[in-house]
Amino acid sequence: MKKLFLLSVFVLAAAALFAKTTVIYHTSDTHGFYYPRKGQGGFAALASVVKSGPQPYLLLDSGDFANGTAEAKNSKGLKSTALMNAVGYHATTIGNHEFDFYDEGLEPLVQNLKAPVLAANFFERKTGKYPPLVLPYRIFNVDGVDVAVIGLANRTPTNDGKTYKFTNPLSALKKTLADVEKENPDVVVVLVHDGLRDEKHGTQSYVAKIGKKFGGRVHVVLGGHVHNIVQNKYINGVLFVESGCHVQNVSKITIETDDQTGQFVSAKSELIPLVIEKVGENEEVAKYAETLKEPGLDEVFGQAASDISRYAAVPEHKDGPLNDWIADLGRAAAGTQIFVHNNGGTRTDIAQGPITRRDTTDIHPFDNGIVKMTVDGKFLKYLVKKSLLPRSLFTYSGMTITYRNKNGKVKDLKIFVDGEPVENHKKYTLATNSYIGYGGSEGWPFKKIKDAHKQEIPGVTIRSVLENGLKTQSPVKPLPTGRIVEFK
Numbered sequence: 001m002k003k004l005f006l007l008s009v010f011v012l013a014a015a016a017l018f019a020k021t022t023v024i025y026h027t028s029d030t031h032g033f034y035y036p037r038k039g040q041g042g043f044a045a046l047a048s049v050v051k052s053g054p055q056p057y058l059l060l061d062s063g064d065f066a067n068g069t070a071e072a073k074n075s076k077g078l079k080s081t082a083l084m085n086a087v088g089y090h091a092t093t094i095g096n097h098e099f100d101f102y103d104e105g106l107e108p109l110v111q112n113l114k115a116p117v118l119a120a121n122f123f124e125r126k127t128g129k130y131p132p133l134v135l136p137y138r139i140f141n142v143d144g145v146d147v148a149v150i151g152l153a154n155r156t157p158t159n160d161g162k163t164y165k166f167t168n169p170l171s172a173l174k175k176t177l178a179d180v181e182k183e184n185p186d187v188v189v190v191l192v193h194d195g196l197r198d199e200k201h202g203t204q205s206y207v208a209k210i211g212k213k214f215g216g217r218v219h220v221v222l223g224g225h226v227h228n229i230v231q232n233k234y235i236n237g238v239l240f241v242e243s244g245c246h247v248q249n250v251s252k253i254t255i256e257t258d259d260q261t262g263q264f265v266s267a268k269s270e271l272i273p274l275v276i277e278k279v280g281e282n283e284e285v286a287k288y289a290e291t292l293k294e295p296g297l298d299e300v301f302g303q304a305a306s307d308i309s310r311y312a313a314v315p316e317h318k319d320g321p322l323n324d325w326i327a328d329l330g331r332a333a334a335g336t337q338i339f340v341h342n343n344g345g346t347r348t349d350i351a352q353g354p355i356t357r358r359d360t361t362d363i364h365p366f367d368n369g370i371v372k373m374t375v376d377g378k379f380l381k382y383l384v385k386k387s388l389l390p391r392s393l394f395t396y397s398g399m400t401i402t403y404r405n406k407n408g409k410v411k412d413l414k415i416f417v418d419g420e421p422v423e424n425h426k427k428y429t430l431a432t433n434s435y436i437g438y439g440g441s442e443g444w445p446f447k448k449i450k451d452a453h454k455q456e457i458p459g460v461t462i463r464s465v466l467e468n469g470l471k472t473q474s475p476v477k478p479l480p481t482g483r484i485v486e487f488k
Helices: 002-017 043-052 070-074 078-087 102-112 169-181 208-214 283-291 321-334 357-363 377-387 441-448 462-473
Strands: 019-027 058-061 122-124 137-142 145-152 164-166 187-192 220-223 229-235 238-243 249-258 264-273 300-304 338-342 353-356 369-376 394-397 399-406 409-417 427-433 455-461 484-487
Touching: 019 043, 019 145, 019 220, 019 238, 043 078, 043 249, 043 283, 058 145, 058 187, 070 078, 070 357, 078 102, 078 283, 137 169, 145 169, 145 249, 169 187, 169 208, 208 229, 208 238, 220 249, 229 264, 238 249, 238 264, 300 462, 321 338, 321 369, 321 394, 321 427, 321 455, 321 462, 338 441, 353 357, 357 462, 369 377, 369 462, 377 394, 377 409, 377 427, 377 441, 394 399, 455 462
Parallel strands: 019 058, 145 187, 187 220, 220 238, 338 427, 399 484
Antiparallel strands: 019 249, 122 164, 137 145, 229 238, 249 264, 300 353, 338 394, 369 427, 369 455, 399 409
């Protein structure tokens, strides 16, 4: 027994002796959040972590870097690419918000990035080829270890265009993987702007199938889009990692390969919160980021009496105080019976204390107007039922809802407008933001309503409504929740 024990120790020691370690850092959905919030996050903190850790390394991003804050929006994403260059990213892929500035906005982003943009399922419609400077994959040599990184773009751009087309990501991966394997890399990483669980967008994600179909050929999948955090999740031996959003954290992936054969041995991940007191800030990147700040955004024009969250404190309540308030402001501005607010459009909470235009832009970074229409009760029932599970996609003003979740299906649904049960053939006036109202993302049910029957309110945006509410109602307080209640 003693000899067997010593032999085991010797084998393990020998394995460790011949193992080589490669480090990959990962972010996603940075959305222009260049600066720390409440002492955490920002590109200077990210740079401090990666530049002070093991050298060399890879720094990869899963997309959605072009828009989300005033600096990103006003520069059409070019300040984001400039900071990504300063930090030293090695590759990224294409997220849906890379199309916030339409097809013509993508090319300048790709041109200005020093890192390659990887998207194996993304082509020009006219030529059928990859766009200039977009590659399906890139192989990086990291201290003698060949790491192949394959990119997969998100297929639901925020603005549909005619210049580009997306193909099935699993089919594209299969074809690209065959090409990659001809070059005999040691490690294969898939960089994708999609997540394992996509409750946020109400769609079924394909990402887990990468592990099921390509286990043993793919070693690590780095995802995003849904702003989740996933660490050390394995499917068929493949490591899946998601790193949240807004540069609040960075994932550190440690890969072991056999030093003699180069064969992949193992991979694990660790989430590193970018808390300034712990990780510090890279002085050079911090100074550069300061030069990118938009003027006039830090002027105080409102106050919050306490923190106002997007999420309810009561588990049965599926509406949050901040979303309720935004919906109420929208209904008042539109003068309709109902306002529909998409929860995913609210990007941050309101913190207690002074509120600036930077804060309101962070909360709702998009220039969505408000569109109103008349719908019948049958449509309302359809809209609500399709958007409640697996999580509520909308918050409503002027409408209350109760339901039960029975094995993932909506049961005993009751909808009230102004306290009265909704009737199928009764007409109701409704407003929502223009992106949702014209069928974008989770607003797809609104495609049932003809655009000719929709009316935009001139000169009014969600953000202008939000800012006016802060000016006239300060100090604002969180509203009581309970507009959407799930009964057990």
